[in-house]
Structures are given as structure tokens and as C-alpha cells.
Amino acid sequence: MGTLARVMIHAVTCLFFANRIATIPVARKFLMNVIVAENLTKRYGRHTALRRLNLSVTEGTVFGFLGPNGAGKTTTIRLILALLRPTAGSVALFGKDAWQCGPNLRQELGYLPGDLRLYSWMTLRRCLQIVGQTRGRNLLAAGFELAEALSLEDGVSVRNMSRGMRQKLGLILALVHKPKLLVLDEPTSALDPLMQRWLNRHLRARAADGATVFFSSHTLSEVEELCDRVAIVRAGELVAEESVDTLRQRAGRQVNLRWHEQTQAESIPAPPFLRLDERAGRNWSCMLTGPVSDLIQWAAGKPLDDLIVNPPDLEAVFRNYYEQERDAE
Amino acid sequence: MNLGLIHKSLRETLWVTLLCGTAVMVFEAFLAYIFNTFEWDLAEQWLQSDFFQSIIKSLLGTEFNGQIGLGAIGSIAWVHPVLLALLWAHAITICTRVPAGEIDRGTIDVLLSLPVSRWRIYLCETIVWLTGGLLAIAMALLGCKIGHLFISSAEPPEWGRLLMVSANLFLLYSAVGGLALLISSLSDRRGRSVAVVFAVVLVSFFLNFLTQLWEPARSLSFLGVLHYYRPYIILRDGIWPWRDISVLACATVALWTTGGIIFSRRDVCTV
Numbered sequence: 001m002g003t004l005a006r007v008m009i010h011a012v013t014c015l016f017f018a019n020r021i022a023t024i025p026v027a028r029k030f031l032m033n034v035i036v037a038e039n040l041t042k043r044y045g046r047h048t049a050l051r052r053l054n055l056s057v058t059e060g061t062v063f064g065f066l067g068p069n070g071a072g073k074t075t076t077i078r079l080i081l082a083l084l085r086p087t088a089g090s091v092a093l094f095g096k097d098a099w100q101c102g103p104n105l106r107q108e109l110g111y112l113p114g115d116l117r118l119y120s121w122m123t124l125r126r127c128l129q130i131v132g133q134t135r136g137r138n139l140l141a142a143g144f145e146l147a148e149a150l151s152l153e154d155g156v157s158v159r160n161m162s163r164g165m166r167q168k169l170g171l172i173l174a175l176v177h178k179p180k181l182l183v184l185d186e187p188t189s190a191l192d193p194l195m196q197r198w199l200n201r202h203l204r205a206r207a208a209d210g211a212t213v214f215f216s217s218h219t220l221s222e223v224e225e226l227c228d229r230v231a232i233v234r235a236g237e238l239v240a241e242e243s244v245d246t247l248r249q250r251a252g253r254q255v256n257l258r259w260h261e262q263t264q265a266e267s268i269p270a271p272p273f274l275r276l277d278e279r280a281g282r283n284w285s286c287m288l289t290g291p292v293s294d295l296i297q298w299a300a301g302k303p304l305d306d307l308i309v310n311p312p313d314l315e316a317v318f319r320n321y322y323e324q325e326r327d328a329e
Numbered sequence: 330m331n332l333g334l335i336h337k338s339l340r341e342t343l344w345v346t347l348l349c350g351t352a353v354m355v356f357e358a359f360l361a362y363i364f365n366t367f368e369w370d371l372a373e374q375w376l377q378s379d380f381f382q383s384i385i386k387s388l389l390g391t392e393f394n395g396q397i398g399l400g401a402i403g404s405i406a407w408v409h410p411v412l413l414a415l416l417w418a419h420a421i422t423i424c425t426r427v428p429a430g431e432i433d434r435g436t437i438d439v440l441l442s443l444p445v446s447r448w449r450i451y452l453c454e455t456i457v458w459l460t461g462g463l464l465a466i467a468m469a470l471l472g473c474k475i476g477h478l479f480i481s482s483a484e485p486p487e488w489g490r491l492l493m494v495s496a497n498l499f500l501l502y503s504a505v506g507g508l509a510l511l512i513s514s515l516s517d518r519r520g521r522s523v524a525v526v527f528a529v530v531l532v533s534f535f536l537n538f539l540t541q542l543w544e545p546a547r548s549l550s551f552l553g554v555l556h557y558y559r560p561y562i563i564l565r566d567g568i569w570p571w572r573d574i575s576v577l578a579c580a581t582v583a584l585w586t587t588g589g590i591i592f593s594r595r596d597v598c599t600v
Binding site for chain 1: 333337341436445
């Protein structure tokens with residue numbers, strides 16, 4: 001193997017592990033916690049929007065924040081941004097209290113609200129000028145570079161922009177100053193699939209550079225593709241916080257088997273690591289509950305015509321969490 | 330102070346200020362011209378009637394003792410409801426922008442995600458508001474000057490005394506703006522804030538009327554903001570109204586500070 005090839009393999013391996021290192025528990029201990037929420041509680045009168053939420057987001061992580069509508073996602077984001085004051089508990093960003101040190105911390109923070117509304121008279125240039133003046137640096141060049149990548153033209157005022165264009169402008173304002181922490185509330189809503197893909201790649205690259213991305217989304221495939229870790233809130237409480245890989249392992253895989261003859265499909269018993277969901281003619285539809293190696297070993301000695309092992313179904317796990325709430329109601 | 334925020338606020342309030350300033354200037358020029366041209370006709374025909382005497386007394390907030398001179402006529406231009414309405418509308422429009430206006434239009438989340446403290450946002454709004462108010466009142470003086478340019482025989486106004494009136498008017502404007510900032514800080518809806526402040530100044534205006542027309546109401550006159558603005562006396566005596574200025578300045582500072590404290594501590598987000 002040539003030296004160039006070895007170097008390339010090494011580089012690819014390094015990049016892969018740089019992205020994944022934050023998900024390894026031991027490695028995470030050495031990285032800074034960018035967001036730490038401790039017993040975070042928010043009440044609006046009698047209604048408790050968030051109840052004793054404990055959360056920590058490590059530097060360089062892409063952190064997905066999931067939950068059904070009204071679960072407390074936006075409230076959490078607003079507490080992180082110090083738009084709301086916690087009723088109890090605290091949020092720290094970069095080790096400092098978010099409420100006390102808000103303005104200084106926001107220098108390192110980029111935010112895209114879920115329900116983005118911008119000043120109707122602003123154009124891209126004016127936005128960049130004003131935000132640049134507010135942040136004390138010239139953001140025009142970096143802003144136009146992002147605008148080009150997102151295919152957003154200058155000269156159109158917000159009032160004449162489509163929803164997608166506004167979303168792009170909001171993203172530019174959140175990303176333009178290269179913040180160390182990005183808080184994005186459903187960032188891909190109103191973006192076309194091409195732009196969604198660009199954004200995912202961009203966020204991954206930012207995370208690889210050490211930035212932390214905290215984002216809420218309803219698109220589970222996007223979370224699966226992009227996130228290192230995921231937290232799920234339900235009715236104001238954190239019900240899960242795990243790495244996507246752990247969730248994936250727990251998710252189980254759908255397995256489809258086709259027997260050579262129907263009699264075999266009817267007479268052969270399912271092994272303990274396969275949960276038989278449906279039997280139709282020669283076909284079995286099962287859920288793999290054990291390791292893939294056991295399945296391969298078992299299948300090798302069986303008269304099978306076809307065997308399909310589907311990827312882990314994370315959506316089923318999320319749905320399971322969401323549905324528990326509906327059942328409780 | 331933050332340049333970006335000032336830039337944004339100026340961009341959003343420039344037209345309101347220019348429109349209001351121009352209207353004030355045209356109106357003052359018109360009044361200066363009318364009062365100086367038709368002064369004695371007015372005095373002889375209208376002001377002899379008890380009804381008009383009462384109206385003028387109520388507007389100026391003082392007794393004439395039958396002497397209706399150029400000063401009294403001229404001072405009407407500085408207490409005319411149109412002038413007050415224009416200036417108050419300007420103060421209320423600008424001072425209800427943050428936070429109520431920003432919450433109402435949903436832009437507060439973006440604004441508060443910038444690396445500036447709420448106090449700084451409040452201060453920038455205050456600078457833009459007070460600068461706009463100064464400009465509008467300067468335009469009123471300019472209007473007065475323009476009105477006099479068209480009258481060759483008119484007695485020139487005493488600019489020193491007019492400056493005193495302007496200072497008093499500016500503090501009156503500030504007090505109303507301070508109240509608007511306080512109400513805005515307490516509210517999530519701009520329309521509601523405007524309605525509350527408008528109701529308060531309207532009550533204050535009618536209280537001023539009432540106290541001049543109805544003896545038992547006199548004891549309540551100190552509650553109205555116009556009790557501390559008496560241009561007729563300033564133009565007549567040429568003495569700085571220190572008591573009135575102090576009361577209005579204290580009220581402004583108290584209202585502004587309370588508004589700022591509330592804004593800096595409350596939950597603020599799009600609703």
C-alpha cells in the first residue's frame with residue numbers, strides 16, 4: 001500500500017473518531033460541558049412546563065432535543081438563552097450561569113428560534129450590518145459566503161421573502177459569527193431537502209471544529225443522521241438521554257425471512273433472539289432482539305431463500321417514548 | 330450604548346419622528362401666524378364670551394383676570410390639544426416598541442439573543458426616543474419662528490422664554506414616555522400598552538380641564554401631568570418653573586427606572 005493511501009486512511013479514521021469521540025463516556029469526561037442544566041424547573045402559574053430537568057451537553061457534540069408538542073423543548077431553549085428565568089434550578093453555559101452572564105455568553109452563541117420572525121424592512125445586507133455592529137465585528141464577507149451556499153440573494157426585504165428564504169436568513173444570522181454554541185429550534189423546517197443536507201453537513205463540520213450544536217427537531221431521520229446524543233422530553237420531564245448508538249442498539253432490527261417451502265415456514269420454531277411478528281405464506285416478519293451474529297449462525301443451517309436485515313428503527317424507539325405519554329393521558 | 334441597536338431603532342423610528350416633527354412644525358407655524366394676524370379680532374369677538382374664556386382658562390390652567398394679551402394668546406399654541414396629542418403620540422409610539430412591540434411582532438427572541446444586556450437595549454431605545462422628542466420640540470420652535478417670518482408687524486417672540494416653555498414641554502413629553510416604557514415593560518401586547526398610556530394621558534388632560542371648571546376637583550389637580558406644565562405663566566413672568574420641571578424630571582426617572590428594572594428581570598419571549 002502506498003504512503004498516500006496510508007495517510008488518507010489515517011486521515012479518514014481520525015475524522016471519523018473526532019466525530020464520534022464525544023459519544024464515548026470516558027472521553028466525554030475530559031471535554032468541557034458547554035450546557036449544564038441542574039434541576040431546571042419552570043412554572044407558569046399552576047402549570048409546570050419543565051420539571052427538574054438535568055442535562056449536560058459536551059463540547060463538540062451534536063445534541064438532539066426531542067419531544068412531542070408542548071413537552072417543554074422550547075421552554076428549555078428559552079431558559080438556556082436566558083429569555084426566561086428558571087423557577088428553580090439553573091442553567092450554566094461554558095460554566096457560567098446563563099441568567100447572570102447572559103450578554104457575555106451570547107457572544108459565543110448562535111440562535112435560531114422555532115417561530116422565526118425578523119424585522120420586515122431588513123435585507124440580508126442590513127441584517128449583517130446591524131448584527132455585525134451589535135457584535136462588534138464585520139460579518140458581511142462571512143454572511144455573503146453563507147448566503148451563497150444557501151442560495152439566498154441580497155436585496156430582498158424580509159417582508160417579500162418566502163418562509164424558506166427567511167429560514168435561510170435566520171440560519172445565516174445564527175451561524176455567521178462562528179459561535180461555539182449553536183442553539184437551533186427546528187432548523188430544517190421550511191428548507192428544501194438540498195438545503196437540509198447542506199445544513200446537516202455544515203453542522204457536522206462545525207461540530208468537528210469543536211462547536212456544540214443543540215437542536216430540537218421533529219424529523220427523526222435527521223436526528224438519527226446528525227446527532228451524537230439525544231435527549232427526549234415528555235410532559236416537561238426528561239425521559240431519556242443517551243447516545244444515538246445506544247438507542248440504535250436498543251432499537252432492534254426488522255428481519256424478513258423467506259423459506260424455501262411453506263411447510264418449513266409453518267413447522268420450524270423461531271429462535272429466542274427473533275420475535276415473530278407475522279407469518280404469511282413462506283415469509284416471516286420478525287424483530288431481532290439479540291445479536292446479529294446469532295442470527296447469521298442460525299440462518300446458515302436453515303433452508304432459506306432470502307434473508308433481509310433492516311437497519312435499526314430509531315423511529316420506533318422515539319414513538320415508543322411518545323406513545324407512553326399518550327397512554328398515560 | 331450599542332451602535333447596532335441604535336442603528337436599528339433609528340431606522341424604525343425615523344419616519345415617525347420626521348412625520349411628527351413636520352406636523353408639529355406646520356401646526357405651530359400656522360398657530361403663530363393666525364394668532365398674530367387675528368389677535369384682536371379673536372379677543373374682541375370670541376374671548377369676551379364666558380364659554381371661550383372658560384375653554385382658554387382650562388387650556389392654560391390659570392386665571393386671566395380679564396387681561397388677554399399677546400402672551401396669553403401665544404401661549405395657547407403651546408398647550409393646544411393638537412400639539413400635545415402629536416407629541417404624546419410620538420412618545421407612546423416609540424416607548425411601547427420595547428419590549429411590548431418586539432414581543433407582539435415576534436422579534437424579541439432574535440433581539441435578546443444578541444450579546445447585549447436588556448439594560449443596554451432599554452438604554453438605546455431611550456436615547457432614540459429622547460433624541461426624537463428633542464427633534465420634535467425643536468421643530469415646534471422652528472414652526473413658531475417660521476410663523477413669525479410671515480408677519481411683518483408682529484412683535485417678535487421672546488426666545489429665551491420660549492426655550493423655557495420648550496424645556497418644560499420636553500419634560501412633560503419625557504414623563505409620558507417614561508410611563509409608556511413602564512407599561513410596555515409590564516406587557517406583552519403593544520396595543521394594550523398604547524391603550525393604557527393613552528387612557529392615562531386622556532384622563533390627565535380632562536382632569537386639567539375639570540379642575541379649572543369645577544372648584545371641588547381642584548384638590549386633585551396635582552394628579553394630572555398637565556398641572557406641571559404652565560406655559561402662560563412662563564411666557565408672562567419669564568421665570569424657570571423649577572418646581573414643575575423637578576416634579577416631571579423625578580416622575581420620568583422613577584417611571585423609566587422602574588420600567589428598566591422590570592424589563593431586565595421579567596420573562597421575555599414571543600407568546
